[in-house]
Amino acid sequence: MMINERTSLDQTYAALADPTRRAILAYLRNGPATVTRVAAPFEMSLHGVSKHVRVLERAGLIEREVRGRQHFLHLCATPLEEATEFTEHYRAFWEARLGAMAEHVENKHLESQRNTSKPKRPIKKRGASSQ
Amino acid sequence: MMINERTSLDQTYAALADPTRRAILAYLRNGPATVTRVAAPFEMSLHGVSKHVRVLERAGLIEREVRGRQHFLHLCATPLEEATEFTEHYRAFWEARLGAMAEHVENKHLESQRNTSKPKRPIKKRGASSQ
DNA sequence: ATCATATTCAACCGATTGGTTGAATATTGC
DNA sequence: GCAATATTCAACCAATCGGTTGAATATGAT
Structure with missing residues (x-):
């Protein structure tokens, strides 16, 4: 097609x-x-x-x-309005996220600084290497 | 390089x-x-x-x-923040534009409706054909 | 008319993209 | 162990992209 x-x-x-x-x-x-x-x-x-x-x-x-x-x-500039409209949908998302998870993230951050080589849960982060 | x-x-x-x-x-x-x-x-x-x-x-x-x-x-969502930041710079631009030029645009609009085939100034609008 | 300026058009090239397929990997369930 | 599931990896393909160069167009200045 x-x-x-x-x-x-x-x-x-x-x-x-x-x-x-x-x-x-x-x-x-x-x-x-x-x-x-x-x-x-x-x-x-x-x-x-x-x-x-x-x-x-x-x-x-x-x-x-x-x-x-x-x-x-x-x-x-008008087409940018449409683009902003799209990303704007995410503002709500990440603001909520950043608000609610603030302390949690903080904990995680400190935690991951402590034991980078030994994560608590089996979280394999495999990403973004070649291609 | x-x-x-x-x-x-x-x-x-x-x-x-x-x-x-x-x-x-x-x-x-x-x-x-x-x-x-x-x-x-x-x-x-x-x-x-x-x-x-x-x-x-x-x-x-x-x-x-x-x-x-x-x-x-x-x-x-965080990288979107950076993106929005970029487009946000234009918000000021187009808001000012849309505000200040409102009547001017209107005039121009009417004008161009009147004489599409005979523009006052030699404005050739050539755009966006192939590729 | 001629020459310089401002710009596009067209062809080309190598790198990337968007998609496919087939084989590999890891995990789960029997 | 074996088969099914969830997913990636690797190779491939056509199309697009970002850039180049050379030729063409249109305008402006002399």
Whole structure:
């Protein structure tokens, strides 16, 4: 079937997952700027930055206004609202968690500092090695 | 050189950029669950889901507690805090924008409705076609 | 018209991703 | 011990990504 209908949320997060692109967004908070201007601080070629800009644009995070030969980019923050909405659901979760488990975590922390090599319960933490 | 030092933010957003993984996170808000349990609603193979779980784990969004032959997954929301912190910077931006430019936008909107084929300024909006 | 500037388009490359399958591991139940 | 269960590991594949380069486009300045 291969329906390539990526959600806007998909695109938003994917766009945000790159440091160059986040830097571009951060820069644009100070107001609109041309592509070359935005590209200046990066070691990467202008072409490279141009591609990043394109990604941000397709994600709807920025907009482009072509004036003469230069393209002025400006933030277009609305899609971030959707993204924040998603993560916001978790705020409740972790606030509750951090509140209720505060002392418990503290205990655990001290405990694990004491005996790192000999856990109480058979908790094998296997994670995140290769790939 | 090839320094593959992806920021945690990179990993957080990248992990969030997939609907399957967001669904897993959403499911885990109702409490811990095993991998098979989490995998159930998806058409994808268990192996596939397992890989998604791994991604979430590496991003620090979930944690795994192996008890016997089953792996219990639970949310671990703290990295989202960092992510929210990033997007939060934009909240100020767009709130100001939406406030201050409200009437201006309205004017522009009406204006562009009036003369879509004959813009006042040479603003070519070219965006987001291929790739 | 010509040349420099600002930018994209197109092709390419190696690395990563999202998914599959088949085999391995560890645990539980008989 | 043996079979079923829960899960990963490893190899593979096509698609995408992040970057490069070279050529094309459009505009601006002389």
